[in-house]
Each structure stands twice: as structure tokens, then as C-alpha cells.
Amino acid sequence: MKKIGLIAMTLSLIPLLFGTPVGAKKEVNFFLALYDGLRPEYYQDLNRAFNEANPDIDLKVIPVDWNALHDKLVVAIAGGRPPDLSVIGTRWLLEFLDIGVVEPIEKHLSKELIDNIEPGAMEARINNVLYALPVAAGPRFLYYRSDIFKEHGIAGPPDTFEEMLTYAQKINDPPNFYGVGMSGKKYVELTEFAYYLLGNDGYFFEINPDGSYGKCRVNDEAGVGALTFMNDLVNKYKVTQSGVTAYTRDEVQDLFVSGKLGTILIGAYTDVILKQRGVTFKWDYGLIPRFAGKDRHPLMITDSIMMFEASKNKEAAAKFLEFFYQDEWRLGFDKHVGFPPVLKSVGKMPYFQAPIYKVMVNSMSGAKGWPLIPQWAECNDIIWDAIGATFLGQKTPKEALDEAAARIDEIREE
């Protein structure tokens, strides 16, 4: 009898060790990228509100620094424990599809939600399947010190990069004040070079007739011209802050916010940062310049929320997305991060009728995005090295980009 009792007790403990007890909450982990301007109060409130409305689900919003997000996801995937949902740069989607960890999100979401998304933001729609839900669509702007420009008799933002250089030379007063900000320290994105490359009618890869990517073309005339111009700003005209290879994008933004830069090319979110930090100087914004005689092709960056195939609680995860994509929460998110809304209904709200959002919408015309290839992270790294080597005077722009293009083609053939 004693033995039977002991066995019964042992058996009753087994589910505690290996199984989920009946009635346990469904756990949903969500990696949320820490956008500039996104305050902890926002995502903590979102987390709390969802859990209160859904007592059967335990949502955990896990904030992750943007610069660490890609590597953190890879580690989680390789370790067999990816989150249920994560914000991703949409350009990483191909890499994750290649690994086979993506759950097409479309089939888990309501038709109302899908229909409410701006079509232009759906970069993650591949072969007519929406793999990831757009979370932010970020146009890029030129911010400038309108007070300093005015002092020097400059009417408005430069239309071309050549004008930007002329203006920068007028206002440059090192080491107290620099004409243009430039980041040369490796970052998760290659935005700085992309502004100049796209503005010179260049791109990273040749595009084949079927729309696929061909050979790397960063070393063509447009690419070399773009990098030569950047290098001239740094080393010939010396209108940037010194030691550009020590500055990431965020550190250049800090310089602008601290009042030491005349011009900066950065995401639209800087508007929110400048307001949040209560800067006392006057500033304004304009479209990213282009080179004289070239069409304007600004950089368009989208981020998306991806559901992982390994998620055990897809239904609960989708429920959270439906909750998060209600106008109330999306309005708060878009206001914080300073991007134009990805939901049509939010775009119609009075807040988004402000002039800056109109400019954002206009800036999207002719915009180009990142190449969607699985090896982009490594290509990104190689081009960064080429830029750094040029700034440090180790290589000419042509040498650096020739080597980079050859290496990128080699990697893609592997």
C-alpha cells in the first residue's frame, strides 16, 4: 500500500517536470527593437495592457538594442529557442527564409488587419505571400541648423550633394562646429554610404531581367563617385567632424543634438529625438540630396515583425499582433519612433497631417530599399570595411570598392 502511494505520488510529479500543466498560461516572447525615441513606459504599458486583457496568455516584451538584434536572433535560432515574435530589419528576412525559420504571418492575421496596412510598407511580401508584418517604414531626411544657415545667408536645405558641400564649407568652424556629420564606424546598417550611392543613381547589385540580383556593382562609376565624394568631405575639404571612423550613426546624431553639426543625413526619427531632448537651437529638415543631374532615389528602410516557425503559441502570438495593431497602440508607437504610420487608419489621424509627415510621404517616391539577399549581413560588413579603409587612407575609393565587389561576388557564389 505504501509502495502504491509512493508510485502514485511520483507519477503525479512527472507532468510538473516534463509537461505543461493544464490551465497554464500560453507564453509569448516578443523581441522588440529599441527604436530611438521609444520610451520604456510605452512597451511596458503595452505588455501590461495585453496581459490584463488576455489572462490566459503571458506576453513578455523583451527590448533589444538594434545593433545587437540580428546577432541575438541568430544565437537564439541556433540554440533552438527563438522568440515567438521579433522585430526584424526586413532585409534579414531572406536570410531567415533561407534558414527555414519563418512562419508566414499572413495566415494568422485577420483580413481587416492586412487590408489596413499601407501597400508600400509591405516589403516582406514575397511571391504574393506576406511573411512578416510591417512595423515601421523609415524614410530618411537631411536635418540642418536653420539658424546657422540663416546667419550665413543660406535660404534652405541643399538640393544636391554639391550644394551641401558648398554650404558646409561656409558654416564649417572646426573644432567647435562642423559642416556635415559623417559616420565611419561599423554599424548594423550601411545607411551613410547608401544615401550617396543611391543619390548618384547607383545600387549595390545589378538587377537581372527577371528581377533577381546579379553581380555586385558598388565599384562602378556611381559607387566610386559616391565614395570619392564622401572621402573628399572627410579628408580633402575637411567639413566633417574629425576622426569619422570613431563615430557610429548614433554618435553622429548626438553631435547634431549637442549643437556641433550643421547638417546630418539620418532617419526621420531624429525629429522626435530633437523634441524629446528639448534642444534650444533652430533646425529644419529636407529631402536627402542627390548628385547634380541625377534623379533622387532616397533610401527606404522597412522593419517588420516576424513570427517564428518554432513558436508553440502562434495563435496567442497573432492575438497579440491584433492587439498591438489597434489604432490606439499604433498611434503611440508611431509618435514615439517618428516614422510615418504603416496603418492606413492611423495615417488619417490629425496628428499625421503635420507637414513633416507630408514630406515623409513625398520622400518615398523613387525610393529604393536594401537588397533582399541571404548574405546581406556579410556584404554589409565588407562594404563598411571598404569605406573605413578609404577614410583612413589605406586604399583609394576605387581599390577599396573593387576589392569589396570581388569579395561579395565570391561570397554569393559560395
Added chain:
Amino acid sequence: MDKNLASRPKVKVAFWTTESTLAYLLLLPAIAVLIAFMLYPIVYVFLTSLYKTNRIGNLVEFIETDNFKTLFSRREFWEVTIRSVIWTVLAVSAKTLVGLTIALLLNVDFKGRKLARTLVILPWASSVPISAMLWQWTYNYDFGLLNYTLKITGLWKHPPHWLGYPLSAFVANLYVDIWIGIPFMALVFLAGLQSVPPNLYEAAEADGASLWQKFYHITLPLLKPVLLIATLLSCLWTFNDFNVIYILTRGGPVNSTDILITFIYKYAFSFLKFGPAAAMAVVAFAILLILSLLYAWFYFKSERY
């Protein structure tokens, strides 16, 4: 066999009551942990280095030594390996020299010695990533404490961008690694110094030995085992010091501060190339194993004599 012993009636005892069996039993959890968390990963890394992997590190195809051949054909791999060795030699030498000097000073009886000992341990007591982040801010050209101090004291009117150029970035990383590592060395050496019998010094003084002679003929030989162990540990840690470099420069500018460990991380977790990353890990393992064997040989040789 002893007849008496054989004829003795066997006493049945519970297996956990014999000393040796119990010892093995108690060791089992530790052995299991070692196999699961040390042996298995090491074996798996060796295997991975011989395989082509997919982008999440699963083994796909046996390719013999192709990962090594590709690696050895790349100039940047050799640059990084040589830099790792230079980094380790410089950092460990500096930590040993400064650590020993501090230990010798702290071994002298003076007022406030306890406070000095507490202060010395501070860099080691704080977390390495936090220390590295503090130094990142300190090195900042525009707002950092270092350049601010150099400028206002007039010591250096135009200080450099410490993390912006290859040489200064390497030196800046090296300094932080040394700064973090000195307290450990100082404490270990101090413990070693306190085990030196004072009567040896008294006898030497009676014979008229100078300070240097006492150090060279008494302190150094008696401190040798401690020196060997401490420098070996420091070599292993320094060679694999990921935190400082990753936080300060991420291997930049243009890979000029990458060492093997940061390069392995980049290949594995940024580029998803687990095969070459594993091959590099095997190379790092081999270098450290050779170093450890050399140390062991040296240690036991000196013990023998």
C-alpha cells in the same frame, strides 16, 4: 591470496557505504556536467570544423579539412591570429609587471594598506562589460573624460580620437584589458609573497644582501610557481577576451582590433558561417593547448629541481 582473508565470511554492505564507490557516486554529477558542458561542445566544435554547415550550424556534409584550407588561404586570418598573439603577450606582460609591483608595495607594512588593497581590487570587482562601457564613454572624443582632462590640464591640446584609428584603438583596448586584469595578478602575487618565510629575508639582510639581491634570489624563486600559474591563467583569459574589444570597437576600425575570439564571433553569429568559425576555434584551442603544455612542462620541471 591470503587464506585467512579468503576464508573470511563476506559481509554484505550497501554499495554507497564503501568509500571508493561513494566517491565515484558523488563525483558523478560533476562528471555529467563536465561531459555535457565541456566535452560535448569541444567535440562538437571539432566535428563542425570538418563539416559544411547550414546557416544555423547543423552539419550538412563532411568536407575534411576544407574549412581550414580556406581559412589558411585568407590573409585576414593570419593578421588576426598574429594580432591575438601580440595582444596576449603585451597585455599579460604589462599585467604581470604592474601586478607584481603593486603586490610588492602592498606587502610592505604602511598606514592605509587595507584601504589600498581594497582600492586595487575595484576594477576586478566590477563587471567587465560595465567597465568596458565606462571606458567607451571615457574615450569619447567630444564628451569623454579622458580628452577633457588632457585638454584642460594642457597635457595634450589636441588629443586623438582614441577609438577612431587602428593603432590608438588597439592601444586603447589593450589599456582597458590591462586595467581590468591587474587586480587579479596583484592579489595572487600578494598571496604568494605572504607565503615567503620572513626569516629568509632576515638571514639575507644579516649577510648584507641588497634589496635587488633579496628580490632576485629569494622572492622571485619562491614566487615562481605562483607566477607561472597566474600568467598562464592570464594568457588564457586575455587571448579569449571578447568583452572589451566587442564593446569598445567591435574589432574596428577596419578589423584593426579584431582578435581570434571576436573574429570567430563575427563569422559565426553575424555571417552564419559556423564551419570556418569552428575551424578558427580549433586553431585557438590548439594555440592555447600548446601554451598550457609548455607551462605545465616548465612548472613540473622547476618543481623537480
